[in-house]
Amino acid sequence: MTQSVRFGRRAALGGTTLLVLAAAASPARAQAEPVSGEVTIWSWNVAAEALRAVVPAFNQRYPGVKVTVEDLGNQPVYDRGLAACAAGGSGMPDVYTVENHESEVFWARFPDCFRDIKAMSADEPALLQRFPAFKLADLTIGEKVYAMPWDSGPTAVFYRRDMYEKAGVDPAAIETWDDFVEAGKKVVAANGEGVKFASTNADSSWFRMLANQNGCSYFDEAGESVTINQPGCVAALETVGKIAKAGLFQAADWGESLQAINGNKLASAVYGGWYEGSVRAAAPDQSGKWGVYLMPAQERGGNRAANIGGSSLAIPAASKNPEAALAFVNFALGTPEAQIMQLKASGLVPTLPEAVNDPFVKEPQPYWGGQPVWQTIIGTLPDIKPARGTQYFAEADNVFLTVYTDFLNGRGEAKAVLDQAADEISGATGLPIKE
Secondary structure, three states: OOOOOOOOOOOOOOOHHHHHHHHHOOHHHHOOOOEEEEEEEEEOOHHHHHHHHHHHHHHHHOHHHHEEEEEEOOHHHHHHHHOOOOOOOOOOOOEEEEEEEHHHHHHHOOOOEEEHHHHHHHOOOOHHHHHOOHHHHHEEEEOOOOOEEOOEEEEHHHHHHOOOOOOOOHHOOOOOHHHHHHHHHHHHHHHOOOOEEEEEEOOOOHHHHHHHHOOOOOOOOOOOOOOOOOOHHHHHHHHHHHHHHOOOOEEEOHHHHHHHOOOOOEEEEEOOOOHHHHHHHHOOOOOEEEEEEEEOOOOOOOOOOOOOOEEEOOOEEEOOOOHHHHHHHHHHOOOOOHHHHHHHHHEEEEHHHHOOOHHHHHHEEHHHHHHEEEHHHHHHHOOOOOOOOOOOOOHHHHHHHHHHHHHOOOOHHHHHHHHHHHHHHHHOOOOOOOH
């Protein structure tokens, strides 16, 4: 989801059980389950909308469970979760939404604040292994799995067909980031004052997308060393610098970017698949004017896949109704029909295998000019490389943002800037810098 819509904060289907799949195959059995009571969920934005979309179908199977989805906003969910866990879990909901790249902050600092989903689903633990490694990496500590994987954020370029056409730019010819920059110059020049080619903010999303594309991150996959100054990360920062230097970025927060889209001032958006629902909601009158193409590669023939954002659902240890909470989580994340409901409602990209292969994924989408955009976006999932946020994500992100701002303002070269960041992150976390 839900890539983080937390722009500007500084401190966006896994394991289910055969019980769920059996329930999907046998509604009578599901309805017979003696589960009742109230379930409160904390979430935000399109993620909250997606969960609300499945409640009626869930209640057909579990009529005795009342589900309340509270849209608190991305930042408040994170902050309130940390505060509640620090207070021993007091005040936590029955189901908590957590972004994957930040989730290890909770598991490491508050290992007793959440239930072990794997233990709760002990009758069928093997089902957890069916889901992509990149979605489970942040959720697994030893033998425990602290949350159920939900959506992913495979990146793509959402673009205005008419603005590209006015500039004579064919998106099919944009294969590399250098192509992207040259195309951006043409689109900006052709579409008048105030139009920008892409949007950015004072957060690390652009860097993390491109670094993930190159198989690089703040830390290595084991979470044991600092890797932010490795070649893949350096190349990512250099690319962001090229886009900025060409004057293609609109500096805007989440809401301002959507306003620019609605006001015909933004020609492209490079984000995770969850942004599809945001574009549709922000500019319903632009139906047919938008399209999607693959994220450009560093070089011709290179990788055109990355992930940004995506969340999971956890069940706090303090939940007053854990059985009903698990029933909802299993239904919402562990049944293909519920996953497709959320894809249709809010553009949340499933990673549950049955949902990924659903016929709807291949259907032409009217808003997107009849393009089967989900086939394009979801088709990149096999090429996404795992990336660990680790318990030190907040510290690393804060360090990076300081040097990132300097870099975008023309101070320093990419390698030197990231060497500095690596030194500071190593000092803050105690982890060695990978040679």
